[in-house]
Amino acid sequence: MSEIITGTESTDRDPADAPAATGERADLLALLAHQRRFLRFTTRDLTDDQARQRTTASELCLGGLIKHVTSVERHWGDFVLEGPSAMGDFTAMTEEDWARRADEFRLLPTETLAGVLADYAEVARRTDELVATLPDLNATQPLPKAPWFEAGARWTVRRVVMHVIAETAQHAGHADIIRESLDGAKSMG
Template sequence: MTIERPEPSFSNDETGMLRSFLDHFRGTVRLQASGLTDDQLAQTLPPSDLTLGGMLKHLAFVEDYWFSYNLAAHEPSPPWDTAPWGDDPDWDWHSAAGATHAELDALLAAAIARSDACLDAALAEDPDLGRAVARPRDPAKGGTATLRWVLVHMVEEYARHAGHADLIRQSIDGATDV
């Protein structure tokens, strides 16, 4: 499996710049998990219970939640549609235990492809990043996100977890240049 980590563009319009940073961090996290055994993907860096495998599944969920569910107003797809969120609010992280690297990476790659398709469709319909997403949120919880907010949030989400992935990966095999 070859994972690409494109460099963010130095000069682009706002949408292109945000997408290039998102693609860079998507590739960074996937690269941090590459080359590890399934057991290594389940390793934690105490005192945290975060794992690289859990991170891959969590990011697949976040992709689907923001781009498919909120932006495009699609209903949750498997495995999110039947996840026992009430029993474990961190189910996406914890349920990765026992899954293979191939399964988890494929789940994330498919979620990224769906997200890009939702984003492409939304931008083709209306390229204004200031427009609200299709699924409004409860105003008591801060109002409705804009397309710009979703893109910035996803860059932030991946950048934060890329830092976690750096630390976890280094604790597993000493790699610092992945």
């Protein structure tokens, strides 16, 4: 039997445990936390099997969306700290690399919704700490080689955080549609 995520489990930590952030950093982190809550909320009261289920023409499922957003946030955090090498060279990816990346959008049979939510909480904690403690949001890194990035472009930490917020918000909207198609439950309406 699949474990049911009741929605009472919280991956939000006590604000007293979070690194102190003020001003712009606090605003960015508050917006990101808000979008994360929407995304996680779409998985309330689901079994692992439901979290694996595709409910639209898309390949997306709720467990896979959580995995994907976790991976995106993790990789952009690595990028901030280590530069483009942390993300790899997308222009050199093999078919096997792309297949592994496609698995990022699926909750595999060996994975659980509780497990991917716990991983997401840990990545969120790390991101929040980075944003709160990095010396300069204006610090830049060159973007990795990828057909979707402008050659030679650089992003600031601020731009990376805004990208993670946008990515999380976009997928929270996808998750809302998938959940409504699954059982009629709505997260944002």
